[in-house]
Amino acid sequence: MNSESITPAAVETSLWKGNTSQWVHFWYYLFCIIIAVGIGVGATIMAPATAGLAYVALVIPLLMWLIRWWVTKCTHYELTTQRLKISTGVLNRQLDELELFRVKDYAMDQPLALRLVGLGNLTLVTSDASTPTVAMRAIANVEDVREKLRTAVQAERDRKRVREMDVDNLDPGAAPAIG
Template sequence: MSGSTSNESVIATLKPSILAGVGSLIVGLLLASIGTYYLVHVAVYLYGFLISLHIPGSSIILNRSCAIITVWVICLIIPICKIIGLATTKFDITPRRVYYYHGVLNRRVDQLEIARIRDLSTSEPLLLRLFGLGNLILLTADRTHPRQLIPGIRDVHGMRERVHDLSVAERQRTGYQEMENTTEATA
């Protein structure tokens, strides 16, 4: 358990599934495949054009393997970074706060007061739903995190109800009230 949650009991620890990044990985693979196909065909025509112009050294101008590797790296760098980011993310839910641990090289911890959660919703994209996963979305009165997404978690509906119950209990305990249509609150 981390030092920031040492005086609070952790009710749930949520680690996003890397399956939440599989959709972007599939798109990256498709783009890389299409890019490779067109790159090979354009390279053949360009190579033929350069030969027809009798440009000296045209046989070494095109290095297809380097071009193909470049296309694959460009198309897959963002999905791979997203998956690594998901693998290094964790949420700890306590009766009073939600702690959000994230970062690959530099670790950052953010916290959200559970009483400041205004609304909860879930989304279940097809790919996640196939694996029994979903996204929990916290809409809050917090200025730095007005919308907090917890991606790729199991039993998303059950977790939504648990967080809702914790939020209601904490609001009652502290007497927290929000002014309608404002970001101000009274405690």
């Protein structure tokens, strides 16, 4: 094998690290607060002998809040010059890696509620069999991340000499159009 035909692997460097913001669960957290207030009011109205036991029920919305917060906090994204790494899981960790040359398209959206706190969503459409769509919800500086992703995808495609090709559904008996 000729050593000149092998291209050296580029050094992979980190471009961005982040995680999903807790703001994405605003309505869920508000629901937990409403449940806690309801339990508190109900416990206050109840007879004093059983009120102490009713206050113990406040553990339920607190646990609901903490579990959702922890799961969200344990989701990490890292964009490198070659891959997007998504690490998830609280007790059992899972790492999903997406090669950047497989990214076909990306879309950024900033709903009003997220835009007010400086966040946005980034959705990637890929040619990866295991993850055809990747959604990064409520991330900070989404415009900057999108631009870094765009630049890294193009650079990785150039480095690997890969191009995305769109193929339409053609009649199998029809001759290809030349023009």
